[in-house]
Amino acid sequence: MQLHDVWFVLIAVLWTGYFFLEGFDFGVGVLTKLLARDxxxxxxxxxxxxxxxDGNEVWLLTAGGATFAAFPEWYATLFSxxxxxxxxILICLIIRGVAFEYRHKRDExxxxxxxxxxxxxxxxxxxxxxxxxFANIVRGVKIDDQMEYVGSLFDLxxxxxxxxxxxxxxxxxxxxxxxxxxxxxxxxxxxSRTLATRLGVLTAVLALVFLVWTQVSRGDGKSLIAMVVAVLALVxxxxxxxxxxxxxxxxxxxxxxxxxxxxxxxxLFPNVMPSSLNEAWNLTVTNASSSPxxxxxxxxCAGVATPLVLLYQGWTYWVFRKRIGTQHIVDAH
Amino acid sequence: MDVALAPETLARWQFGITTVYHFxxxxxxxxxxxxxxxxxxxxxxxxxxxxxxxxxxxGKLFLINIAMGVVTGIVQEFQFGMNWSDYSRFVGDIFGAxxxxxxxxxxxFESTFIGLWIFGWDKLPKKIHLACIWxxxxxxxxxxxxxxxxxxxxxxxxxxxINGERGRAELTDFWLVLTQNTALTQFFHTxxxxxxxxxxxxxxxxxxxxxxxxxxxVMRTSLxxxxxxxxxxxxxxxxxxxxxGKVMFKQQPMKMAAAEALWDGEAPxxxxxxxxxDVEKGHNKVAIEVPGLLSFLANDDFTxxxxxxxxxxxxxxxxxxxxxxxPNIPVAxxxxxxxxxxGMASLGxxxxxxxxxxxxxxxxxxxxxxxxxxxxxVLYKQALSPRFATWYWIVALWTMGFPLIANSWGWIFTEMxxxxxxxxGVLRTRDAVSPHVSQAEVLTSMIGFTLLYAVLAVIEVxxxxxxxxxxxxxxxxxxxxxxTKIGGDDKNPDRPMAFSY
Numbered sequence: 019m020q021l022h023d024v025w026f027v028l029i030a031v032l033w034t035g036y037f038f039l040e041g042f043d044f045g046v047g048v049l050t051k052l053l054a055r056d057x058x059x060x061x062x063x064x065x066x067x068x069x070x071x072d073g074n075e076v077w078l079l080t081a082g083g084a085t086f087a088a089f090p091e092w093y094a095t096l097f098s099x100x101x102x103x104x105x106x107i108l109i110c111l112i113i114r115g116v117a118f119e120y121r122h123k124r125d126e127x128x129x130x131x132x133x134x135x136x137x138x139x140x141x142x143x144x145x146x147x148x149x150x151x152f153a154n155i156v157r158g159v160k161i162d163d164q165m166e167y168v169g170s171l172f173d174l175x176x177x178x179x180x181x182x183x184x185x186x187x188x189x190x191x192x193x194x195x196x197x198x199x200x201x202x203x204x205x206x207x208x209x210s211r212t213l214a215t216r217l218g219v220l221t222a223v224l225a226l227v228f229l230v231w232t233q234v235s236r237g238d239g240k241s242l243i244a245m246v247v248a249v250l251a252l253v254x255x256x257x258x259x260x261x262x263x264x265x266x267x268x269x270x271x272x273x274x275x276x277x278x279x280x281x282x283x284x285x286l287f288p289n290v291m292p293s294s295l296n297e298a299w300n301l302t303v304t305n306a307s308s309s310p311x312x313x314x315x316x317x318x319c320a321g322v323a324t325p326l327v328l329l330y331q332g333w334t335y336w337v338f339r340k341r342i343g344t345q346h347i348v349d350a351h
Numbered sequence: 352m353d354v355a356l357a358p359e360t361l362a363r364w365q366f367g368i369t370t371v372y373h374f375x376x377x378x379x380x381x382x383x384x385x386x387x388x389x390x391x392x393x394x395x396x397x398x399x400x401x402x403x404x405x406x407x408x409x410g411k412l413f414l415i416n417i418a419m420g421v422v423t424g425i426v427q428e429f430q431f432g433m434n435w436s437d438y439s440r441f442v443g444d445i446f447g448a449x450x451x452x453x454x455x456x457x458x459x460f461e462s463t464f465i466g467l468w469i470f471g472w473d474k475l476p477k478k479i480h481l482a483c484i485w486x487x488x489x490x491x492x493x494x495x496x497x498x499x500x501x502x503x504x505x506x507x508x509x510x511x512x513i514n515g516e517r518g519r520a521e522l523t524d525f526w527l528v529l530t531q532n533t534a535l536t537q538f539f540h541t542x543x544x545x546x547x548x549x550x551x552x553x554x555x556x557x558x559x560x561x562x563x564x565x566x567x568x569v570m571r572t573s574l575x576x577x578x579x580x581x582x583x584x585x586x587x588x589x590x591x592x593x594x595x596g597k598v599m600f601k602q603q604p605m606k607m608a609a610a611e612a613l614w615d616g617e618a619p620x621x622x623x624x625x626x627x628x629d630v631e632k633g634h635n636k637v638a639i640e641v642p643g644l645l646s647f648l649a650n651d652d653f654t655x656x657x658x659x660x661x662x663x664x665x666x667x668x669x670x671x672x673x674x675x676x677x678p679n680i681p682v683a684x685x686x687x688x689x690x691x692x693x694g695m696a697s698l699g700x701x702x703x704x705x706x707x708x709x710x711x712x713x714x715x716x717x718x719x720x721x722x723x724x725x726x727x728x729v730l731y732k733q734a735l736s737p738r739f740a741t742w743y744w745i746v747a748l749w750t751m752g753f754p755l756i757a758n759s760w761g762w763i764f765t766e767m768x769x770x771x772x773x774x775x776g777v778l779r780t781r782d783a784v785s786p787h788v789s790q791a792e793v794l795t796s797m798i799g800f801t802l803l804y805a806v807l808a809v810i811e812v813x814x815x816x817x818x819x820x821x822x823x824x825x826x827x828x829x830x831x832x833x834x835t836k837i838g839g840d841d842k843n844p845d846r847p848m849a850f851s852y
Contacts, residue, residue, distance in 0.1 A: 068466070068852045078452045080451070080455055083428060083454040086432065086445065087444075090442075090444060093432045093447070094443070106426060120810065120814060154630065311521070311523065312448055319451070320455065338837060346847050
């Protein structure tokens, strides 16, 4: 295995980390409107991710930075090509971060309600758009012989990619509902389990169509295995949720995300961004990657830093392991 | 195409707007993290309540500020790919690595431990909680280092070779990129300038309260901490600025000649106090100068030759082919002066303040004040009259803005002074933009970010004002009895969270 292959795997790992972690906190954001009945319940939900959402989001910055360093051509084509969707994602993430920090800092009704709307929409939109983006990467987009994206915004909006967007949106919301059932106490915990079941069924239907479509059009043996794992894990997560095994359910919804990302990357390899115009113009792990020297340095850095990050981020979840409910939220600040 | 709306111009404006805006929050984040950590350390060591109240007060302002710094930073990570894809392709092999290091090492640190600090008051034992804010502080400093190493490579590319076949620059010596003197001096200069912002921020807000005789014990302590920070940082900024200037005279003579509006080389070269010139013809119409001082700034003596704009332009034309290698001279000239002027003015306000509020043993007995009294402002042997005292507090409040202006102009100067290059001597800015991103797209994102940032600025400033006026919070029972176990003491499972969103 050459270093650029290692980095292909590592980029997949970073995106998996991002979708696993920010996946549930996007889901929690969406649930503030689907699940919470009043402001206090909204706050319970928001506080389940309060200490961790920022650290979760850094997985995205790392995936971005690592793509820049390891596959500059991929980074350049992807972000200049998917310009407007990415712009929308960035604007959402800006508002979302501020919304979490500022919502409680004034007591006016309108102030708090506005930030709550913001949290919902800025969680929902990126959760959808990431699916659209990745489905397009897998499907192949109009890339010319100069590695430049030459399509338009409307080329990115096709049935396959929109379905991909719905899959990530529902999957993340399901993942978020399982997470809140694991992290809350009281009546809201019961309701999140009930909602998780419904979301899980919806996710399973959409995901099955999307994954089978992907498998049939560009899959191979390895991607088939990943697909089967993803589907089984999702069914398992649903079952555990029904059985009241919240921890297992969360772990399995996480496995679903990881296996789905793995499947997408397996169908890509050795391409990183296939061209729909001409196969010779595909961006691949070889023609898009950095020099071996840079990859070597990056490998060292990732090899040392990533385990440490996992360790102290894991520790954070352990520190805040207690479930929270409405009784833990004070009214005034 | 109309030059004003050319993709290069728009992309540069967008980068300028988003980056200068981002950098309004960054220096305050860097310095306030460390200052808050220092105050919390004083609380843990001395158990004096004023330190805990100060920690909570400055900590809250720090959090309002860092939220903006974090979210506006996300744009920076992706903007290179969006608007500068040819730049990304050409330099990604080198420039991407420090960015990835920054994310993997610094951002994770900062974001994870800030969550622990915000929510950890009732979850972590005192000392571990304290360690968290120090980790955040370390993260902010590391982050500055990596991104400045990347920027320094654009100012002075080292440790690379050009791969003609792939049409890009490739890294050959990463250690050199991280440790070249451009990176080290720029880091020194940026960090000291960051503390100038934090010091002035503390001084200004303390002055605001002391002038109203409110929250005196906390604000008195904060005033002193702020003044000392301001003075040390001010002197550090001056020293590091001098070092960085000398490095730049060697590495980018054009930038420094432009900073001085020195059209033709001279020996000895004078320092320009005021100049008004004709850019087309390449000379000054009016110039007030201090003889020999520029030679000193460049080379540590008063006689040596410093090349002028016209000389460097000619030399670069011979080296890189025909063209105009001059940056925008008035921006470089005035940017350089605003940077130094506002930076040093804030140092001056700090020195004056520390003298006026000097410690007891330097004061006549009748003017000494206790810990809960507003200090007298004593110029020589008498306290200032109430009118002059009020004047000092007002000046101190306004000084909060000075280092921000200085920081912004410093960046505008150093980035615009490097033009027409994006990587000095290697890649021109016009060759760095995304070739297939349309004018409409760049315009959309530029207007989008600008409007969003404007709205957020109003929200942020109003929130800061609210919490500044509120003053330090009263301490609760829970504040004074932090948990002894990680995860919190579980005497009462229904106890409300010490902090919740």
